[in-house]
Amino acid sequence: MQCPKCRAPMHTYNRNGVQIEQCSGCRGIFLDYGELEALTRLESQWSQPAPPPPAAPQAYPAAAPQAPAWGAPHGGHYGGHRRHKSFGHMLFSS
Amino acid sequence: MTEDLLPALTARAAEAAHTRDPACPCVTATLALREDTTVVRHAATVAKAHAPDTDTAALAVRTAVAARLPGILLPPLAPAPAGLHGRPVTYWPYGTPVDPDDPDAAPWEEAGVLLARLHRTPLPEAVPPMRGPEKAARAVALLRGLAGPHPAAAPVLDAWADLPPWARGEAPAPGPVRLCHGDFHLGQLIRDPAPGSPWLLIDVDDLGAGPPVWDLARPAAWYAVGMLDPDAWHRFLTAYRAAGGPAVPPDGDPWPALDVPARALTAQTAARAVTKAAAAGRPLDEVEEWLVDACARMRSEPAAAPAD
Numbered sequence: 001m002q003c004p005k006c007r008a009p010m011h012t013y014n015r016n017g018v019q020i021e022q023c024s025g026c027r028g029i030f031l032d033y034g035e036l037e038a039l040t041r042l043e044s045q046w047s048q049p050a051p052p053p054p055a056a057p058q059a060y061p062a063a064a065p066q067a068p069a070w071g072a073p074h075g076g077h078y079g080g081h082r083r084h085k086s087f088g089h090m091l092f093s094s
Numbered sequence: 095m096t097e098d099l100l101p102a103l104t105a106r107a108a109e110a111a112h113t114r115d116p117a118c119p120c121v122t123a124t125l126a127l128r129e130d131t132t133v134v135r136h137a138a139t140v141a142k143a144h145a146p147d148t149d150t151a152a153l154a155v156r157t158a159v160a161a162r163l164p165g166i167l168l169p170p171l172a173p174a175p176a177g178l179h180g181r182p183v184t185y186w187p188y189g190t191p192v193d194p195d196d197p198d199a200a201p202w203e204e205a206g207v208l209l210a211r212l213h214r215t216p217l218p219e220a221v222p223p224m225r226g227p228e229k230a231a232r233a234v235a236l237l238r239g240l241a242g243p244h245p246a247a248a249p250v251l252d253a254w255a256d257l258p259p260w261a262r263g264e265a266p267a268p269g270p271v272r273l274c275h276g277d278f279h280l281g282q283l284i285r286d287p288a289p290g291s292p293w294l295l296i297d298v299d300d301l302g303a304g305p306p307v308w309d310l311a312r313p314a315a316w317y318a319v320g321m322l323d324p325d326a327w328h329r330f331l332t333a334y335r336a337a338g339g340p341a342v343p344p345d346g347d348p349w350p351a352l353d354v355p356a357r358a359l360t361a362q363t364a365a366r367a368v369t370k371a372a373a374a375g376r377p378l379d380e381v382e383e384w385l386v387d388a389c390a391r392m393r394s395e396p397a398a399a400p401a402d
Contacts, residue, residue: 065317065328066347068356069395070388072320090363090381091197091316092281094229 003028099179100124103134103143106178110171110185111139132181138188139171143181144299150175150182152222156298157184159218159273166211167301168284168294189284189294200280202326204293206333208283212295213272213306213340224276224304226355227263230362234262237365246368246378246386253389254361256396260305261358267305272340276300278309306341310334311355314348315363318356319388321381354397364389 001010001021008025018038021030031039104122111118118137126133130145144153154174160167168186175182192200234254237247259265275282277300285291313330316322335344342348364385371378378386 065324065331066349068318068349068353070357070391071318072384072388088194088197090321090367091200092192092194092279094277094279094362094366 001030004030099132099143099181100127100134102178103132103141103183104136106176106183107134107136107139107141107185110141111136114139114171135188140186140188141183142186143178143183144175146181148182148299149222152302153182153184153299155218155220155222156301159221159301160298162218163212163215165292166208166215166295167298168296186296187286189291189296190287191284192280194280197280198323198326200326201283201293202330203333205278205280205283206330206335206339207337208293208295209275209278209306209309210334210337210339212275213309214338215273217271217273217303221273222302224271224274224302224308225300226274226276226304226308227261227267227358229277229300230261230358230365231263233362233365233369236369240369240372242372244368244372246364246382249386249390249393250361250364250368253357253392254365256393257358257361258354258397261354269305270340271303272306274302274304274306275309276302276304278312305355306339307351308355308359310339310341310348311352312359312363314352314356315359319360319384321384357392357397360385360388360392 002008003010003023003025005028006023006026008023010021010023010030012019012021014020018035019032020035022028023030104124108118108120108122111120115137121135121137123135124133125135125140130147132143134141157170157175158173161169161173163169168189171185171187175184177183234251237250240247254262260267275295275297277297278295282295282297283293284296285293310331313322313327317324317327331342331348335342342351364382367378367382367385371382
């Protein structure tokens with residue numbers, strides 16, 4: 001469709017489930033019937049306070065599990081290294 | 095041998111699959127091709143050629159044990175091993191393994207429960223000894239036999255030398271023996287591809303009578319070395335204990351029981367890593383260094399209690 005204001009072609013975009021037409025010339029926006037209400041509804045949802053964070057995973061020991069004295073210092077190297085090349089392979093072989 | 099074996103084994107797997115399902119979709123894959131083991135899949139059937147030096151009578155007993163423990167071990171398709179090119183061959187239903195690219199998704203709880211149930215099984219008559227310590231000794235012997243000196247060999251060999259004889263496979267283990275898997279790792283878990291199927295243990299080659307703590311000691315070693323997330327270790331151990339696993343006390347510190355076999359498995363894993371790196375002419379990677387470093391720390395932290 002053409003922009004009713006400047007006659008440049010308008011392009012359709014989908015924004016959060018709402019179809020809007022925007023003019024490629026003047027950047028003006030055309031809303032169909034009900035689309036303004038839909039956008040208003042979405043806006044009010046965004047401004048609501050964020051839901052509380054999910055509860056912390058339970059069943060984790062209060063203290064780290066016991067480890068032998070010859071073990072890795074500071075409770076281990078895992079974490080940033082977990083994607084190490086030989087890492088996964090070793091857990092799958094003798 | 096392997097070059098001749100693979101096509102023959104592939105043909106055998108197809109034959110076995112077609113006996114089970116004449117309308118076979120004929121999907122074939124080589125699942126393992128190691129110097130001592132070849133495993134081939136044809137649709138829902140897997141054929142495994144065991145090592146040339148396998149004790150066939152012992153393997154027959156181990157396979158029969160698997161047939162009798164269907165909720166714990168994958169039952170074989172045929173009760174006795176067959177022969178092919180001088181190798182014993184066993185047949186198994188295909189199962190989906192743990193995704194090697196996603197070890198975090200491994201069924202740690204299920205693994206703990208399966209091992210607890212295995213260890214609680216009354217020891218079958220005539221079952222051979224569990225082969226874990228023997229296999230560890232083999233890995234260390236290969237390290238000792240390296241052609242040139244390797245700077246990482248000494249700490250691993252020292253850690254091994256400090257172990258009590260039972261953990262080196264040179265004497266019977268102290269304490270009660272149970273039915274053990276003998277080579278537990280994440281590659282030893284599969285489940286039927288049908289949705290909701292339970293996980294089962296596979297690979298009976300090292301199964302037998304031994305100290306059940308050996309089966310917990312490889313994950314324990316991974317955790318101690320820093321390879322395994324404490325949460326995964328905790329989940330595994332807690333599930334094992336909750337299922338009545340006898341290898342460690344139900345509460346409290348499990349390390350007095352785990353210490354010696356976890357040292358042995360750390361030394362075994364380090365020995366294999368150093369041997370492989372030396373064969374490939376490459377330096378140790380970071381994880382392999384952790385294993386050697388853990389071995390190096392063992393000498394200054396002697397095992398708490400004489401275990402034999």
